Amino acid sequence: PLLKKEQFHCLKGNLEKTISIVAQTIGADMVMIGDNKEKHPIEEIFMSSDTKAIIREAHIPIVISKNKAYREYKTILIPTDLSQASSRVIQEIAHLFPDALLILLHLYSIPFEFRLGVYGFNENEIAQFKDESRRNAETQLKEFIHTLNLPAKQTLPIVRKDLLSSERFEENHKDLQADMVAIHTTGNISFFAFDLLEKSSTDVFIYKVH
Helix, strand or coil: CCCCHHHCCCCCCCHHHHHHHHHHHHCCCCEEEECCCCCCHHHHHHHHHHHHHHHHHCCCCEEEECCCCCCCCCEEEEECCCCHHHHHHHHHHHHHCCCCEEEEEEEECCCCHHHCCCCCCCHHHHHHHHHHHHHHHHHHHHHHHHHHCCCHHHEEEEEEECCCCCCCHHHHCHHHCCCEEEEECCHHHHHHHHHHHHHCCCEEEEECCC
């Protein structure tokens, strides 16, 4: 689409506050910023600082583009902790990207997994306990999705036994081939958001729940 003169805004002032003010003034649904990978290491530090400041100041979702090429967001990966905050984020993403498939990823762990044998469980009991843990996680995700009131074709539930780690997240779930990863900055994913932003090679959508 062609951009018109009135769509350009050139202002002087504090970066993150100015962006936030302009976004509110024009009624923007989201802010999109780029992440230039071909920059000096010192510039990379400042860019990271600016990006975090913009996210903290913003009152609307932020999309950080990690790639120069235009990308249509056909699949969006959303790690969910099944919280109310996560529900709000998913519904907002469904509104902003109505044609995208939302991959809802719920990670679970097995309590004392590597010590069950020490506690007297036999192999069959351990296998049964692991199977029950997975079924419980699948049921919880299914019930959570039901509360979202979204069309069934718009969501793809995925349950995996894994820990939420920014170090391994992209490698462990690259098979899902998402065009973008979406996270929120409250709840269990809170401290995970900025680390993932720095390490991800995929575009990142960040929603700050107020």
